[in-house]
Amino acid sequence: MIPAATRNPQALTILPHSGMNVREYFSLHFQGAVFPLTAGVILFGWRAAAVIVLVYLGTFAGVSIWRKIGSRGAQMNYAHALWLATLLALMLPAQLAANHLKGEYGGELTWPLPLAAGLLLAMFIWLLGGLGSGRIHPVIVTYLFIAALFWDLLIPHVALDHNRLLLGDVLNSSPPPAQLVEKEPWLTRLAPPGVDGQREQPATESLSKYTSGREKPARGWLPLQGLLRDNLPPLEDLIIGGRPAPIGMGSVVAVIIGGLFLLYRGVIDYRIPMIIVLVEFAALLILPIPSAVTDHTQWHWLAMRRSDVGWAAGITFANYEIMASPTLFMAFFLATAGPLRPMARRARTIYAILIGVGSAALQLYMDASVGPYIALLGVSLLTPMMDYRFNPRPLV
């Protein structure tokens, strides 16, 4: 009955409290985030580490300022702010730590962006209620704010070659391949000499363009099976790592291990990520998607039942949507945040179902890279109502 993260009541000498405090509570969360954080630094190199440091510096500076403003500021907690800074850093791409981004970015100076994001995060923590009170996740608001202004800069394009992990530079990359993505698995592929990685289109871009009807196929016709075969990387690359993604989402395995660690320590409720993923998977199979993109694209409910799609392609498509998008990261690390999720179990189930459905719909018809965040933001606004409506049923 007693959460696993607290200590055994019988083993204590300082009574009657477990000794757990807010700082330790957030440090437990941080321990869970260490897995995707480490994977991100390994997969995206020193620039990923620099982005993380810049976000921390910005947040720390911001909190130092905002702590002095009003009684709400006095309640701001460094451990809480640094945990949120970790989440924000995991959502950003490694290429932001650059003095001068080349190519299509037009030579922009981007390293101040993570720093500014940290400062902005501190401001949103204050504005949205401080420690514990806010029902809107400051990290999501900060990310969407930056995304609205600097959308192109937030699209990741490179992952390091497996021979140049950790020390490689994501900006030292070769031009994209002719077929948008490299189909050879990352573990067996070798980057051309003199570069640390290969530039390619992230899977979320290909998926979003296809499902939202924005895709302009070269031959005037692109079936779903063609998308899966030609425009997306091998699924194993998304699971293990080695494809362009934000720092924390480079490896699905690392995200899942981090989430399982949080479950093991009893700091998150298993129902929320489990239901979100299952419901989203089901919704991705049910909601209308194009069986083929043409001049007159038609969307079909339960598309996998059509003969030109089939169950295998339908399920593979849903897998790609979940592995390529930030769904798992959102489900384990954001949707489980205390201020956002309701207290009662029944309410949590409804909350997770709504997020799962919303996330699937927004991924399909808006954008796979931000859909889950917007779904969470929308559903979390209903939490106060759900908290009022649903109360736990007392035992007696």
Next chain:
Amino acid sequence: MTTSPSNPPTSQDLPSVFRRLDSVASPNDETARASAEADRGLPANLPDLADRLAALNVQADRWASPDLLAQLRATPNRPIDTVLCNILDENSEAPLEAHVAAEFAPDLVGGLEALAKVSGATRVLAALGHDCPPEQARKIRDAFVGTRIAPIVLRSDYPQPNPILLIHQITRRHVRWGQPPTDEGIILIDAAAAVAVGQAVNLAKPMTSVPLAIHDYTHKATHYAIAPLGMRWRELLDAFEISTEVAELRAGSPLRQIRLGIEDVITSGELMLSASWPEPRVVPDPCIRCSWCVEGCPVRIRPEALLDAAQQEDLYTAGRLGLDACIECGICSYVCPSHLPLLKGIRVLRKSQTGSRKR
């Protein structure tokens, strides 16, 4: 006598773990004994039994054993069908109930049989903890052989010894805080109370002393004593050389946060005590909605929302959130990383609820 909880006595004939402290004879003891002697034989009904026990000063009113005399005098909603003896211990470091039941097994059996006979109960159950020391468990089981008392072994993790949880676990009946178990057809007493009843009914022995256990967290030792009613806690601490300068005394499980004044006297209330270092003063942080209080709550209420209701003095919302179901186990306060006074908030609400009902 001092024992280490990890090394219970292992001899076949258990030496008494209880140190008998000087008895303070009550001036009414002899009168009470004489009155009981004249009244040998079991009373015909529970109120009469209550009167006889009251005459012999037999009382018990504590967290793990609701008010004995009130149970016997209550007009039950349904016939009594069960007598339940609570031999679970709140703190496994100080298994007082197990030691009392083992050492005074004949009196325990006598007390339970008497209650069953007078109430007409068809079953007599004794709840034993899974972590009851083996020698004590064996002795208790041996005493039940040939009687109609059925032992039930339960996981005794705190707060399972609470009567509300215990009754729910064994019978699936729902008793609310402050409601006598007799309303649900059950008489519930702990081992110490059953022994006192047995001694009063069968030996006409008045209750002049009570068994006690003190777990000294400062020295990691447990002491057991038979101490006279009316003795000051300070004298008891002195007897076991527990410094009153460094130790804070709490009744029952420390999680329940019931502090005792060392100048207070021993009564028939809480029998298990803990002496620990004073709690460090902490400034609570705001609630971070971690929900550990909700997940840890054994009766599934929302302590964090109740604290909010307490601050706003909102009894309506408190009722909706399950105030009546709270058993005041203190797990919510124990796990709260923000160090919020959740149990205190619930007690404040209960107090204002009682006040508003009186008005």
